[in-house]
Amino acid sequence: MNFYSFGRWISRVSQHPVTSSFRRTMATAGEGSASDSTGKLNRLASEKSPYLLQHASNPVDWYPWSEEAFNVAKRENKLIFLSVGYSTCHWCHVMERESFENPDIAKIMNANFINVKVDREERPDVDKVYMTFVTASSGRGGWPMSVFLTPDLVPVAGGTYFPPEDRFGRSGFGTVLKSLSQKWKEDEGKFKESGKKIMEVLDRTSRLSLSAQSDLPGEEAIARCYAQLSRSYEPQYGGFGESPKFPQPANFNFLFTYYALNPDQDDAKKSLEMALFTLKKMDQGGIHDHVAQGFARYSTDERWHVPHFEKMLYDQAQLTCSYLDAYVITGQSRFAEVVKDILTYVTRDLSHPCGGFYSAEDADSLPTHDAKEKREGAFCVWTYEEINQLLAVPVKEGHDSTLANVFCHHFSVAEGGNVNPYQDPHDELKNQNVLIEHSSIEETGEEFGLTEEECKVALTKCCQILYDIRQKRPKPHLDDKMLTSWNGMMLGAMARAGVILGENSYIERAIQAADFVKTYLFKDGLLLRSAYSMEDGQVSIGSSLEGFVDDYAWMIRGFLNLYEATLDTSWLELAEELQDKENELFWDTQEAGYFMTKAGDSSILLRIKEDQDGAEPSANSVSVGNLLRLSPLLDRADYREKAEAIFQLFAERLNKIPIALPEMTTALLIHKKHPVQIILAGKKGTDATQKMLQAVHGHLIPSRVILLADENHESLLYNRHSSLRHYHPKKPDETVAHVCQNFRCSLPVSNPEQLEETLNNPCFVVE
Structure with a gap:
C-alpha cells in the first residue's frame, strides 16, 4: 500500500470508542507499572512527572522529550514513537498494561524505534502540535496519543489507543510497529517527503490571519452563540448534546453573562433557565460525589448518572465559579452548598501542605486491598x-x-x-x-x-x-503535580467564593496558594510550568520548565479575582506585571493574538494559537477577558486595543461558530458595555469596607470595575486614577460607595443596603 493509504489505515485502526460502551478492566498499572524481568528502571525514573514515573519500570526503553532522544534517533536513523498521556487517563493505563508492559512488544519497540513518553499536562506544547496532526489526519483525537515521527520530529502516522494484537479486523500495536519499521527501512525518502507536505499543510491550516477587512464581531456573533447553545441544549436532563455529557463551564459563563446584561429579554431568560436546570441536574447526578464531594470529569450517559470517575482540578475550579454565579443570581442556598462541597474536597484532597493545588484523582482503583486488577469507580x-x-x-x-x-x-x-x-x-x-x-x-x-x-x-x-x-478502601492514584495554570484557576475561584459567601477562610486559602506560586513558580519575572510534591512534604520544581501562555492567562485572572476579593493592590500589580510579560513572550506582533509557546524552542515545529474553548477555555479567550478587566482598572488603553485585535483575529470563527469559543463570546458581550465603575472610599480591610465589598459581589455585574479610594496617594490606583483623590469617607470608620457608568454617577451611599438598592437600579448596571 502507498504511504497515504497507510496513513488512512493507521488512523482507522488506532481509533477506539472513548465512551462507556467500550470500557475495559485494567490491571494494577496505575501507580508504578510492573517492571521488566530484570527489575531495571528506564530513563523516566529520574523525572518528576507522576505520569512519566508510572512508566519508569516498563521494559520499554523510554526517553523523556529531550535532545538526547532526538540525537539518538538521528544517529541511528530510526523513527521516533511518541506516546502522550497523563497520569489519571484510563485508556493510557490500558495501553500500558497491554502493550508497554508486554516484553514481546517492548522488544519490537526497543529494536526499531526511539521511544519518547510525554506528560501532556507538563508539555501542552508538544501535545498540541501532534494532536493537531492526529485530529487533522483522522478526524478525531484523544489520549493516549500515539504518533510516529521522523528523526527531525515530523509526524508521519498516528492515532490514539492501539490494541496489543490483531482483532475484529483491526491491526494491533505489534503489527503497526512491524509494518511501519519495515516501510521506513524500505523507503524513508517517501516518509520524509510526505512529512514535509504534512507540515506545510499543518502550518497553513493552523495559522490565523488578521484580515484588513475583519470587522469587530458584534451582536450577530452573540445572538448566534445563544442560538447554537439553545439548539444543542438537551431539555430533559440539561446539558449540551446527548451522551457522554461534559460540564462545559464556559457555556454557563456565557449564559449567565448574557442574562445579567439583558435580564428583560426572553432569550436571556431562557439562557438562565438552561444554565440553572443543568447545574441542578449535575448536582443531583452521579457525576457529583455525594459522599466525598467534588465532581467527576464527565457522565457517560445522558442523565449525569454514571460518571467517568476521574476528578480534575480544573473542573472543580470552573464549576465553583458556575455555582457561585447561580447563587448570586438566584440567592438559592443549595448553590452555595455545592460551592462549599467542592471546596471541601479541594482543600482536603487536592491540597499540598505548602499551599499548592494537586492536579487530579484517578478513576481506577483496586476494589479490595488484595485485588490484582483495578476497576473504574471501585472507590x-x-x-x-x-x-x-x-x-x-x-x-x-x-x-x-x-x-x-x-x-x-x-x-x-x-x-x-x-x-x-x-x-x-x-x-x-x-x-x-x-x-x-x-x-x-x-x-x-x-x-x-x-x-x-x-x-x-x-x-x-x-x-x-x-x-x-x-477511607479504608484502596485509594485511587493522586496526581500531585501542581500546574501553574490550574493553580491560578483554583485560587481565583477560592477568592470569589470567599467574598461572595462571606467565608474568610477561602480568601486565606487563595492567598496561601498565591504565595505558593510566588515562592515556587515565579522566578526572575517568569512563571514556571509546574511544581512537584516530594515524599517529605517539600516541593520540587523539577527541570524548571518555563510557563506557557495559559499559565500566564489563568494566573492573571486568579490575581485579579484576589484583588477584587481583598482590594489589596499588590495582587493587581502582579497581574499587570504578568500581563506585560505575557504580551512580551507570546503576542504575535504581525497578526495579533497569543501563541501557545514563546519563540526559540527548535523541538516545537509549530507555534500554534489555540482557537477553541474545550474542557479549559483557550488562553486567547481567557486573555481577552483579562485585558478588558485590566484596561479600565489600570487606565491602559493598549490593553483594550489588544483585546479588540484578538476579537478581529477570531472574527470569522466568532461570527460563524461562536459555540466553539463561548468564553471569548462572553468577553465580547462585556466589551460591548460601558464599565460599571464602583468606587469604595474607605480603609481596606475594615468591617465597613468588607460589607460594602460583599454587597458588590452579591450582584452579577460582568463589566464592573472596583476601585478603592483609601487616601493612599502613593498606591497604584491613585497613580492611574487622579480622580480618586476627590473621593473621601465622611467619617474615619465609614466606607462610602459611588457607582458610575458612562459618565453618570449615583448619589454616594454609606451602607450596604443603600448600595444594594443602587446596584439593583438598571441605570447603573447596563448601558
Whole structure:
C-alpha cells in the first residue's frame, strides 16, 4: 500500500470508542507499572512527572522529550514513537498494561524505534502540535496519543489507543510497529517527503490571519452563540448534546453573562433557565460525589448518572465559579452548598501542605486491598447489601425506618445495582450503585414522615458513615503535580467564593496558594510550568520548565479575582506585571493574538494559537477577558486595543461558530458595555469596607470595575486614577460607595443596603 493509504489505515485502526460502551478492566498499572524481568528502571525514573514515573519500570526503553532522544534517533536513523498521556487517563493505563508492559512488544519497540513518553499536562506544547496532526489526519483525537515521527520530529502516522494484537479486523500495536519499521527501512525518502507536505499543510491550516477587512464581531456573533447553545441544549436532563455529557463551564459563563446584561429579554431568560436546570441536574447526578464531594470529569450517559470517575482540578475550579454565579443570581442556598462541597474536597484532597493545588484523582482503583486488577469507580460505588449493613440503625428514636431505608430511597440504591448494563459492558459496575438523587430532601422526608431538617440530618449522617468506610478502601492514584495554570484557576475561584459567601477562610486559602506560586513558580519575572510534591512534604520544581501562555492567562485572572476579593493592590500589580510579560513572550506582533509557546524552542515545529474553548477555555479567550478587566482598572488603553485585535483575529470563527469559543463570546458581550465603575472610599480591610465589598459581589455585574479610594496617594490606583483623590469617607470608620457608568454617577451611599438598592437600579448596571 502507498504511504497515504497507510496513513488512512493507521488512523482507522488506532481509533477506539472513548465512551462507556467500550470500557475495559485494567490491571494494577496505575501507580508504578510492573517492571521488566530484570527489575531495571528506564530513563523516566529520574523525572518528576507522576505520569512519566508510572512508566519508569516498563521494559520499554523510554526517553523523556529531550535532545538526547532526538540525537539518538538521528544517529541511528530510526523513527521516533511518541506516546502522550497523563497520569489519571484510563485508556493510557490500558495501553500500558497491554502493550508497554508486554516484553514481546517492548522488544519490537526497543529494536526499531526511539521511544519518547510525554506528560501532556507538563508539555501542552508538544501535545498540541501532534494532536493537531492526529485530529487533522483522522478526524478525531484523544489520549493516549500515539504518533510516529521522523528523526527531525515530523509526524508521519498516528492515532490514539492501539490494541496489543490483531482483532475484529483491526491491526494491533505489534503489527503497526512491524509494518511501519519495515516501510521506513524500505523507503524513508517517501516518509520524509510526505512529512514535509504534512507540515506545510499543518502550518497553513493552523495559522490565523488578521484580515484588513475583519470587522469587530458584534451582536450577530452573540445572538448566534445563544442560538447554537439553545439548539444543542438537551431539555430533559440539561446539558449540551446527548451522551457522554461534559460540564462545559464556559457555556454557563456565557449564559449567565448574557442574562445579567439583558435580564428583560426572553432569550436571556431562557439562557438562565438552561444554565440553572443543568447545574441542578449535575448536582443531583452521579457525576457529583455525594459522599466525598467534588465532581467527576464527565457522565457517560445522558442523565449525569454514571460518571467517568476521574476528578480534575480544573473542573472543580470552573464549576465553583458556575455555582457561585447561580447563587448570586438566584440567592438559592443549595448553590452555595455545592460551592462549599467542592471546596471541601479541594482543600482536603487536592491540597499540598505548602499551599499548592494537586492536579487530579484517578478513576481506577483496586476494589479490595488484595485485588490484582483495578476497576473504574471501585472507590466510589456501593452494593445494596453494603448500604443496608452499614446503615442498619433507626433513622431516629421510635421510628420504624432505618437510615438505610431513607438513604436507598433518596439516592436510588437498588438491589442488584442501579447501573444500566449498557453503561457497563465489562461488568466493572455489576451489582453496584452509583448514587443519584431523584427526589428532593423535602420529598424524601415526606415519604418517611420526617421534617426536611430531620431528613437532611439523617442523610448527612449516612454520608459521613460511608465516607469513613471509603477511607479504608484502596485509594485511587493522586496526581500531585501542581500546574501553574490550574493553580491560578483554583485560587481565583477560592477568592470569589470567599467574598461572595462571606467565608474568610477561602480568601486565606487563595492567598496561601498565591504565595505558593510566588515562592515556587515565579522566578526572575517568569512563571514556571509546574511544581512537584516530594515524599517529605517539600516541593520540587523539577527541570524548571518555563510557563506557557495559559499559565500566564489563568494566573492573571486568579490575581485579579484576589484583588477584587481583598482590594489589596499588590495582587493587581502582579497581574499587570504578568500581563506585560505575557504580551512580551507570546503576542504575535504581525497578526495579533497569543501563541501557545514563546519563540526559540527548535523541538516545537509549530507555534500554534489555540482557537477553541474545550474542557479549559483557550488562553486567547481567557486573555481577552483579562485585558478588558485590566484596561479600565489600570487606565491602559493598549490593553483594550489588544483585546479588540484578538476579537478581529477570531472574527470569522466568532461570527460563524461562536459555540466553539463561548468564553471569548462572553468577553465580547462585556466589551460591548460601558464599565460599571464602583468606587469604595474607605480603609481596606475594615468591617465597613468588607460589607460594602460583599454587597458588590452579591450582584452579577460582568463589566464592573472596583476601585478603592483609601487616601493612599502613593498606591497604584491613585497613580492611574487622579480622580480618586476627590473621593473621601465622611467619617474615619465609614466606607462610602459611588457607582458610575458612562459618565453618570449615583448619589454616594454609606451602607450596604443603600448600595444594594443602587446596584439593583438598571441605570447603573447596563448601558
